[in-house]
Amino acid sequence: MKHLLSTRDLSREEAIQLLDIAEDMAAVNEREVKKLPALRGKTVVNLFFEDSTRTRISFEAAEKRLSADVINFAAKGSSVSKGESLKDTTQTLAAMGIDAVVIRHGASGAPQVLAQSGWIDAPVINAGDGTHEHPTQALLDAFTMRKRLHGTGSRGKGLDGVKVTIVGDILHSRVARSNVWLLETLGAEVQLVAPPTLLPHAVDSWPVSVSYNLDEALASSKPDVVMMLRIQQERMHDAFFPNEREYSNLWGLTQERFLALPAKTMVMHPGPMNRGLEISSAAADSPQSTVLEQVANGVSVRMAALYMVLTGEREVTHD
Amino acid sequence: MTNPNLLITGATLPDGTRSDILIEGTQITAVGSGLSSAHAEKIDADGLVVLPGLVDLHTHLREPGYEQSETVLTGTQAAALGGFTSVFAMANTLPVADTAGVVEQVLRLGSEAGYATVRPIGAVTKGLEGVQLAELGAMANSRAQVRVFSDDGKCVFDPLIMRRALEYVKTFGGVIAQHAQEPRLTVDAQMNEGEVSARLGLAGWPAVAEESIIARDVLLAEHTGSRLHICHLSTAGSVDVIRWAKKRGINVTAEVTPHHLLLTDERAESYDARFKVNPPLRRQEDVLALREALADGTIDIVATDHAPHPVETKDCEWGAAAFGMVGLESALAVVHTTMVETGLIGWKDVARVLSEAPARIGGLASHGHAITPGVQAELVLVDPTTRRNFGVDDLASLSHNTPYLGVELSSQVVATIHQGYLTASNRAIVDAESVAARAQAVLRG
Numbered sequence: 001m002k003h004l005l006s007t008r009d010l011s012r013e014e015a016i017q018l019l020d021i022a023e024d025m026a027a028v029n030e031r032e033v034k035k036l037p038a039l040r041g042k043t044v045v046n047l048f049f050e051d052s053t054r055t056r057i058s059f060e061a062a063e064k065r066l067s068a069d070v071i072n073f074a075a076k077g078s079s080v081s082k083g084e085s086l087k088d089t090t091q092t093l094a095a096m097g098i099d100a101v102v103i104r105h106g107a108s109g110a111p112q113v114l115a116q117s118g119w120i121d122a123p124v125i126n127a128g129d130g131t132h133e134h135p136t137q138a139l140l141d142a143f144t145m146r147k148r149l150h151g152t153g154s155r156g157k158g159l160d161g162v163k164v165t166i167v168g169d170i171l172h173s174r175v176a177r178s179n180v181w182l183l184e185t186l187g188a189e190v191q192l193v194a195p196p197t198l199l200p201h202a203v204d205s206w207p208v209s210v211s212y213n214l215d216e217a218l219a220s221s222k223p224d225v226v227m228m229l230r231i232q233q234e235r236m237h238d239a240f241f242p243n244e245r246e247y248s249n250l251w252g253l254t255q256e257r258f259l260a261l262p263a264k265t266m267v268m269h270p271g272p273m274n275r276g277l278e279i280s281s282a283a284a285d286s287p288q289s290t291v292l293e294q295v296a297n298g299v300s301v302r303m304a305a306l307y308m309v310l311t312g313e314r315e316v317t318h319d
Numbered sequence: 320m321t322n323p324n325l326l327i328t329g330a331t332l333p334d335g336t337r338s339d340i341l342i343e344g345t346q347i348t349a350v351g352s353g354l355s356s357a358h359a360e361k362i363d364a365d366g367l368v369v370l371p372g373l374v375d376l377h378t379h380l381r382e383p384g385y386e387q388s389e390t391v392l393t394g395t396q397a398a399a400l401g402g403f404t405s406v407f408a409m410a411n412t413l414p415v416a417d418t419a420g421v422v423e424q425v426l427r428l429g430s431e432a433g434y435a436t437v438r439p440i441g442a443v444t445k446g447l448e449g450v451q452l453a454e455l456g457a458m459a460n461s462r463a464q465v466r467v468f469s470d471d472g473k474c475v476f477d478p479l480i481m482r483r484a485l486e487y488v489k490t491f492g493g494v495i496a497q498h499a500q501e502p503r504l505t506v507d508a509q510m511n512e513g514e515v516s517a518r519l520g521l522a523g524w525p526a527v528a529e530e531s532i533i534a535r536d537v538l539l540a541e542h543t544g545s546r547l548h549i550c551h552l553s554t555a556g557s558v559d560v561i562r563w564a565k566k567r568g569i570n571v572t573a574e575v576t577p578h579h580l581l582l583t584d585e586r587a588e589s590y591d592a593r594f595k596v597n598p599p600l601r602r603q604e605d606v607l608a609l610r611e612a613l614a615d616g617t618i619d620i621v622a623t624d625h626a627p628h629p630v631e632t633k634d635c636e637w638g639a640a641a642f643g644m645v646g647l648e649s650a651l652a653v654v655h656t657t658m659v660e661t662g663l664i665g666w667k668d669v670a671r672v673l674s675e676a677p678a679r680i681g682g683l684a685s686h687g688h689a690i691t692p693g694v695q696a697e698l699v700l701v702d703p704t705t706r707r708n709f710g711v712d713d714l715a716s717l718s719h720n721t722p723y724l725g726v727e728l729s730s731q732v733v734a735t736i737h738q739g740y741l742t743a744s745n746r747a748i749v750d751a752e753s754v755a756a757r758a759q760a761v762l763r764g
Contacts, residue, residue, distance in 0.1 A: 107637060108638065109636060110590075130521075130638065177518070200516075201513065201517060202514040
């Protein structure tokens, strides 16, 4: 695996391998000394054109636990008119001998452009691009589901037959896209629930079922996992739905809806949560919620991704 | 010094007959077999097709204001290399071509360069802002004699302004060329809205945003009895609306670009911004509907929407990149590849859609005539058998943002003749100094 740009490019074998390496990394994270020497002498840059403290810190923790040298580069404004271009920034980093680039960018496809460009000859990891993909988020979500379902017996397993319902702003969500492709690859059955205004125009071409009605969807499919997506503030004022209250009533995981779920149903959220809007505190703080596990697993999964693109190895070698 | 006479021998006319053509001064003086002329420069056209010089109703020459992208000189050199002898220069320059002063400047630059007849297009509204009519009458009565008005790049979105513009240009037999794009339906739009945009996470530009404006405007044209031209049709639905309007007798004409006849939205999968264009590349079924409509006459003309941009506006992430692609040099080859080789149209139709009809729509009396004695010598010689992988060497434009690099295209322009002299010869442009001198000689008579 040269780059990690999209979950759509991942084969089932590659995805399971990455999740298995993440299991090894999770074991490291439980040790007293949470550190491996695997990337000693390698320099990784976190190139963030968009603010995201959570994702950046998660990558930084992953890089440090693999003993990489870390440079954080927060570049606001990416277009030529706003200052330095993606090309110039990248060539600058290339000249400094960077070994890998973790990029977060507001423009869909920016990581792919970087990987294809020849501006830098280093592995590229997509840390979220526009409304396109967020592959490490989907991988950590899959890791979390697998761990909850199979515990210590997770290695080697996919998510065959697992029923996952993703609820919310699918149209603008890179998390949803990465999850749809990865879950399909791992054998899960995916259902999307959203108001029609927040579904992509051609969603019928995706390998999912679609519903506009959350109550019917939850009642009929009895999902193993309910994943709630964040509603961005800027959607409130652009006629996607009338107001927050109506959204919450129709598509939020309210306390009432949460209590009607089977006790084994996992409740997931990529964070940060809008409590009281897309998710109630009752759901978010319940034992069924995986929100904090997702954060912890994020570090392990990102360690695995860095390890795979930088060492090219398929298993963790301990020395 | 007067320009030498030209004798073209053994050319194949659009109707398939072989003929010699004698050009004396700026005129074609004889067409037939066995012509001779003692002093004429001879051009052996054995195996070549001769067409009336191509006319592009939709070119962005970028001057004044964006000379880093293109100038009138380099843009008309690109035209000559592509077989065009006249181009209509769009109004979205800096300053905008919304006054007599700007259109006369563009006219002058064109005639000094001498590669093609440059006809400036005037803006419909002041500053292309869609609010207040530009000085349409002043531009029409200027030396540039503007007859085509367009806010291209932007839609005349206000229905009342559109109605008034359609009515007002009847004063001088003008036409409004509409860039059909409902602005509210295309906020931040990046590519065709469909299966590919959903997957790539790029904001969609839905077909309905084009079709709804065309539907509105053909009804306005009917109501006002005015003449309407629709720029760069890109969807199957737009074809249906135009077909309906023409059947109803509405005075509307329509154009399609070469790239919409060949490329689809799947090209965006690479996030390579050379494929970013407005209106966007559509689905394969749209491509096929556009080809059929061009063949049956629903779409009247092919126009390039030649849109040069400097490298830094394309060598970046898709969302930050500029819309547009250059097209003058590749247009005829793309039309040949998509329409002639597929058997949809013949050379007579090529002459119609790339020369006769655009000259008629634009009110350009000196161009677009059948090749007969007494007409101005505006000609292009085409080698129909050449196949080549299109490359940067095939461009004369200052900008290189072509989507066809490495794409195999059929046919190639061998020579272009404008006002009786060569502007392109041996598959390359004639140098600027000689062309300017010949243009001067024509002006002096």
